[in-house]
Amino acid sequence: MNSENLLSRKEFLSQCGMLGAIAVLSPLVGSAENLAVPERKVKVAVIGCGSVSNMYLPHLSKSPYVELVSCCDIIPERAKQQAEKYKIPNYYPHIDKLLAGEPFDLLVNLTDMQEHGRLNKQALLAGKNVWSEKPLANTYKEGVDLVSLSKKKGLRIWGAPAVVNSPQFAFMAKSIKEGKLGKVAAAHAHYGHLGPTWSAFFYEKGGGSLPDLGVYNLATLTGLLGPAKSVIAMTSIVTPKRKTDNKGEISVIAEDNAMIIMEHDNGVLSHVQCGFNYFDPYGHEGKGQEKPSITIYGTHGNMHLVGYDWAPFGVDMATSENEKTVRFVSDAGTYVWEQGASVIAESIVNAKEPLITVEHALHVLEVIEAARASQATGKRVQLQSTFKYPVV
Numbered sequence: 001m002n003s004e005n006l007l008s009r010k011e012f013l014s015q016c017g018m019l020g021a022i023a024v025l026s027p028l029v030g031s032a033e034n035l036a037v038p039e040r041k042v043k044v045a046v047i048g049c050g051s052v053s054n055m056y057l058p059h060l061s062k063s064p065y066v067e068l069v070s071c072c073d074i075i076p077e078r079a080k081q082q083a084e085k086y087k088i089p090n091y092y093p094h095i096d097k098l099l100a101g102e103p104f105d106l107l108v109n110l111t112d113m114q115e116h117g118r119l120n121k122q123a124l125l126a127g128k129n130v131w132s133e134k135p136l137a138n139t140y141k142e143g144v145d146l147v148s149l150s151k152k153k154g155l156r157i158w159g160a161p162a163v164v165n166s167p168q169f170a171f172m173a174k175s176i177k178e179g180k181l182g183k184v185a186a187a188h189a190h191y192g193h194l195g196p197t198w199s200a201f202f203y204e205k206g207g208g209s210l211p212d213l214g215v216y217n218l219a220t221l222t223g224l225l226g227p228a229k230s231v232i233a234m235t236s237i238v239t240p241k242r243k244t245d246n247k248g249e250i251s252v253i254a255e256d257n258a259m260i261i262m263e264h265d266n267g268v269l270s271h272v273q274c275g276f277n278y279f280d281p282y283g284h285e286g287k288g289q290e291k292p293s294i295t296i297y298g299t300h301g302n303m304h305l306v307g308y309d310w311a312p313f314g315v316d317m318a319t320s321e322n323e324k325t326v327r328f329v330s331d332a333g334t335y336v337w338e339q340g341a342s343v344i345a346e347s348i349v350n351a352k353e354p355l356i357t358v359e360h361a362l363h364v365l366e367v368i369e370a371a372r373a374s375q376a377t378g379k380r381v382q383l384q385s386t387f388k389y390p391v392v
């Protein structure tokens with residue numbers, strides 16, 4: 001390992017407040033550099049033991065980089081149930097008890113969207129690194145403050161989605177970079193279904209189809225085309241009343257139908273549409289969706305991501321050199337959308353920056369906020385945030 005690598009690995013670990021903890025045993029030192037099995041695992045606590053925990057916990061529990069130490073839910077039976085199912089030694093009914101209980105390194109936040117900012121802040125203040133489901137915070141400003149706090153505390157925070165990790169994303173990014181599409185001009189992405197039924201928060205203030213569904217497409221398109229400079233959008237509510245499992249019939253407050261146009265550098269325009277009123281025979285899980293949900297057009301070619309960006313099946317591409325559409329990367333390898341927290345744990349153990357950056361998550365949050373402002377004012381909204389681009 002050269003000294004530059006060693007320095008950046010040390011910097012990474014010290015930014016996670018883990019230099020002392022992992023450096024003693026990890027690949028950072030000497031000849032143990034390329035160990036297949038890590039000598040030290042990241043101690044992980046999961047907060048929020050609802051629907052998505054049924055995807056995260058199986059993945060985390062199989063990761064060789066993770067030791068699941070605690071879980072927590074304000075509905076204590078849920079925490080107990082998941083603790084028993086996944087052999088997690090400690091479970092708690094409140095974040096205060098979780099933070100004061102068995103020590104851990106990384107909080108995985110899988111609670112209601114509206115709770116993320118508050119709980120992420122509490123975890124950072126208690127000296128924990130954070131992986132948060134989307135959105136990272138309720139507002140862009142709250143997200144910026146969280147990142148400043150993490151830096152001040154010598155910690156790190158990251159946010160879903162993990163779409164930039166897929167081999168299909170890598171292929172598309174590479175094809176654009178190599179000029180296979182010529183000059184890129186326009187892109188479209190869509191994601192929708194009939195909306196979650198189990199929890200009301202998806203339809204309450206701070207919820208909506210943008211932070212729940214559109215967020216994937218926004219991360220993919222900004223990741224491929226670069227940060228957005230401005231946004232214009234319309235949002236609406238198509239179904240004003242919903243039946244939910246936890247609160248019965250509720251009035252829908254957050255948008256359930258959205259269209260955004262983003263302006264990127266060099267005149268590139270992209271469009272994202274999402275909503276909770278899309279009949280989709282592939283349902284919430286998207287299984288079997290074999291049509292493209294993301295399309296990118298350039299002067300010499302076009303590219304279509306088959307399936308959803310969070311569950312891709314391949315990329316169809318036609319170019320001026322080969323006009324017949326060919327399918328590439330029809331294997332997603334080990335990529336699954338619920339891998340985010342496991343990948344972060346692996347990054348911490350290996351002291352290697354992950355592809356996912358908090359700046360990208362913050363940018364997507366700013367786009368969502370700008371879309372709401374554009375709807376409210378009827379105006380185009382300029383953005384301030386940016387992130388490291390190209391991503392791959």
Ligand SMILES: NC(=O)c1ccc[n+]([C@@H]2O[C@H](COP(=O)([O-])OP(=O)(O)OC[C@H]3O[C@@H](n4cnc5c(N)ncnc54)[C@H](O)[C@@H]3O)[C@@H](O)[C@H]2O)c1
Nearest residue numbers: 048049050051052073074075110111112113115133134199
């Ligand atoms: N369900 C999915 O398929 C899915 C997929 C990807 C991402 N997500 C995201 O995951 C998050 C959770 O979604 P979900 O579908 O699992 O919701 P859910 O309602 O099924 O689960 C949320 C859980 O968090 C708990 N909770 C809420 N506030 C809490 C607090 N202050 N402290 C401790 N626990 C608290 C709730 O009691 C509930 O058990 C959301 O951000 C959602 O957008 C969900």
